[in-house]
C-alpha cells in the first residue's frame with residue numbers, strides 16, 4: 877500500500893477533523909478524544925454533507941446538515957439511517973499521519989483491521 881504523509885496528529889484538534897485533498901477527492905481525517913484517527917471521504921452518504929464539519933463523539937461523527945450519525949471505522953450510517961461513505965486507510969507512525977488510497981468496499985467489509993503503529997492509538 878502506498879502511504880502518503882499528511883501531517884502530524886497535533887494538526888488535528890481532539891474531537892475535530894481536518895481535510896486533505898487527494899486524487900480521489902477530499903478526505904476528512906478525524907481525531908477522537910482517545911487520539912485515535914480515522915479517515916473518510918468527506919461526503920455524507922445522505923446528501924453529501926461535509927462530515928469534516930460534524931461533531932465527533934466516540935468513534936462516530938454527526939453530519940452537520942441533517943444529523944445523520946456515521947461510524948468512523950466502517951463509514952456506515954447508524955440505524956435507522958442507511959448508507960455508507962468510503963473509508964480511507966490512515967495510520968500514525970512516530971507522530972506522523974499517513975493516508976493510503978481507499979480500499980474497495982468489499983475489502984473494507986471483510987479485510988483485517990487497519991494497521992495502527994506508533995504510540996497513542
Ligand code: FES
Pocket residue numbers: 920921922923924925939940941942943944
Ligand atoms: S447530508 Fe448528511 S445528514 Fe444529510
